[in-house]
Amino acid sequence: MNAFADQLLVLVMLINLVMLGTSRLIFSIRAVAVQGVIIGILPGLIHPFSGHLAAITVVMILAKGVIIPYLISDAVRKAQIRREVEPFIGYVPTLLLGAVFTAFSFVFAEKLPLAPEHQDLLFVPASIATLLTGFLILTTRRKAISQVIGYLVMENGIFVFGLLLTEAMPVMVEAGALLDLLVGIFVMGIVINHISREFSSIDTSRLRALKEE
Amino acid sequence: MTDIIIHCAVALFFPPLLLGVIGKTKAAFAGRVGAPYFQPYYDLIKLLRKGSVFSETTTWVFRAGPVVTLSATLIAATLIPLGRHAAPISFSGDLILFAYLFGLARFFTTIAALDTGSSFEGMGAAREVTFSCLAEPTLFFALITLARMSKSLTLSNILTHPTPSIWFASGASMLLLVGALFITLLAENCRIPFDDPNTHLELTMIHEVMVLDHSGPAFGVILYGAALKLFILGAVFVNVALPIATGNAMVDWAIFIIAMLALAIIIGIVESVMARLKLVRIPQLLVGATILAAFAMMLVLR
Numbered sequence: 001m002n003a004f005a006d007q008l009l010v011l012v013m014l015i016n017l018v019m020l021g022t023s024r025l026i027f028s029i030r031a032v033a034v035q036g037v038i039i040g041i042l043p044g045l046i047h048p049f050s051g052h053l054a055a056i057t058v059v060m061i062l063a064k065g066v067i068i069p070y071l072i073s074d075a076v077r078k079a080q081i082r083r084e085v086e087p088f089i090g091y092v093p094t095l096l097l098g099a100v101f102t103a104f105s106f107v108f109a110e111k112l113p114l115a116p117e118h119q120d121l122l123f124v125p126a127s128i129a130t131l132l133t134g135f136l137i138l139t140t141r142r143k144a145i146s147q148v149i150g151y152l153v154m155e156n157g158i159f160v161f162g163l164l165l166t167e168a169m170p171v172m173v174e175a176g177a178l179l180d181l182l183v184g185i186f187v188m189g190i191v192i193n194h195i196s197r198e199f200s201s202i203d204t205s206r207l208r209a210l211k212e213e
Numbered sequence: 214m215t216d217i218i219i220h221c222a223v224a225l226f227f228p229p230l231l232l233g234v235i236g237k238t239k240a241a242f243a244g245r246v247g248a249p250y251f252q253p254y255y256d257l258i259k260l261l262r263k264g265s266v267f268s269e270t271t272t273w274v275f276r277a278g279p280v281v282t283l284s285a286t287l288i289a290a291t292l293i294p295l296g297r298h299a300a301p302i303s304f305s306g307d308l309i310l311f312a313y314l315f316g317l318a319r320f321f322t323t324i325a326a327l328d329t330g331s332s333f334e335g336m337g338a339a340r341e342v343t344f345s346c347l348a349e350p351t352l353f354f355a356l357i358t359l360a361r362m363s364k365s366l367t368l369s370n371i372l373t374h375p376t377p378s379i380w381f382a383s384g385a386s387m388l389l390l391v392g393a394l395f396i397t398l399l400a401e402n403c404r405i406p407f408d409d410p411n412t413h414l415e416l417t418m419i420h421e422v423m424v425l426d427h428s429g430p431a432f433g434v435i436l437y438g439a440a441l442k443l444f445i446l447g448a449v450f451v452n453v454a455l456p457i458a459t460g461n462a463m464v465d466w467a468i469f470i471i472a473m474l475a476l477a478i479i480i481g482i483v484e485s486v487m488a489r490l491k492l493v494r495i496p497q498l499l500v501g502a503t504i505l506a507a508f509a510m511m512l513v514l515r
Contacts, residue, residue, distance in 0.1 A: 010385035
């Protein structure tokens with residue numbers, strides 16, 4: 001089963017690169033939803049079946065694959081934006097940076113003192129790569145929605161890291177993290193709607209000045 | 214011995230049929246009857262019988278262009294294993310020669326285009342070298358990955374190495390390689406979504422614009438060279454993507470021919486359902502392909 005989990009993790013890392021390379025918001029929302037579903041399937045592959053596990057899987061897939069993407073695409077529809085225009089760093093440079101970060105995460109994972117049974121798996125490099133990709137999206141894109149997506153990708157990376165510890169992590173902690181995320185997305189959705197209602201754009205780099213010139 | 218004879222015969226006579234199959238597939242998608250499968254052969258024979266016109270501004274470089282291009286491509290055809298049989302010529306490190314034979318062919322195509330003194334052809338040459346220098350790393354990363362897997366530096370071993378068991382063991386990196394190689398195949402052969410081989414619109418052409426001034430036999434040689442290049446890169450792709458070896462030489466040849474025809478149909482389908490990309494998007498896709506291949510290499514190296 002671990003070999004199959006590794007293939008899925010490769011897919012997760014590919015989705016990272018796809019998200020760095022695309023300018024269409026709806027497309028990256030769908031990509032992050034697919035990533036969430038794949039990550040939701042993963043715990044079932046590496047841990048023996050239990051009620052705890054089934055609950056995590058169902059909640060993860062529902063939250064990351066359905067509810068959160070629905071909320072974000074709703075915000076996109078209300079704010080009437082389709083593309084991220086002119087990010088701080090262009091698409092090809094961010095794509096290359098993403099590839100470099102992925103390579104870096106492989107090197108970094110080699111250096112970490114992991115438990116011997118986790119040594120050969122892709123979990124650690126995939127989680128660090130996803131984390132860094134989320135960070136990259138969060139810092140290089142202008143639109144508030146893209147930043148929400150970056151935040152989601154980052155959370156996916158943290159979850160992949162947590163997968164190795166699923167046995168040790170109590171349900172309450174996970175539920176709390178998911179709830180935090182959901183509330184965060186909700187608040188951001190509301191904020192985005194308000195920004196787009198008050199001002200003509202939701203470009204966050206324009207929010208530095210108090211008054212519009 | 215028979216394998217070498219079949220290798221040469223297939224490499225020499227088969228390539229234009231691929232163009233015919235691609236054309237027929239596109240015609241079927243458009244609801245037309247389309248040109249016959251053997252139309253590229255008729256075109257070649259027609260062109261070889263015609264006379265040539267050479268502009269007064271051109272020098273020997275212009276005449277050498279098609280000849281050098283075709284001969285470099287022919288040498289590359291002898292280095293590549295076809296249908297799980299070792300290539301007629303193979304030595305350690307021939308993958309470098311293989312990649313740079315295409316580089317030489319491209320250099321002469323572009324310099325012959327520049328030799329005409331037409332700014333229009335210069336534009337095509339500039340595009341060609343820009344996109345090819347982005348496509349070349351992909352081919353290298355793919356070959357390095359396969360070389361690492363097979364622990365060998367000869368193309369014959371590298372490309373006959375993939376087997377079903379290797380596909381199961383490292384499916385992810387093999388899939389990445391196949392994706393990257395397919396994108397390179399389309400880019401190197403100037404197919405849609407990179408370039409439309411049928412178009413004659415000055416804003417969109419890459420390969421076609423460079424060969425506009427060639428006529429008669431020289432143009433026939435260029436057309437044949439392009440078909441041969443499609444055949445060679447297609448053979449690389451088929452060797453990696455279809456790791457089946459039955460052990461029976463004749464059956465392997467038949468499988469190879471069928472796989473190549475299927476590849477031509479797939480290319481035809483891609484060309485029918487996709488539009489040409491905007492020129493600014495092409496580098497993005499090529500860099501993406503390079504990253505795929507580099508990623509595959511990273512997975513194999515660790």
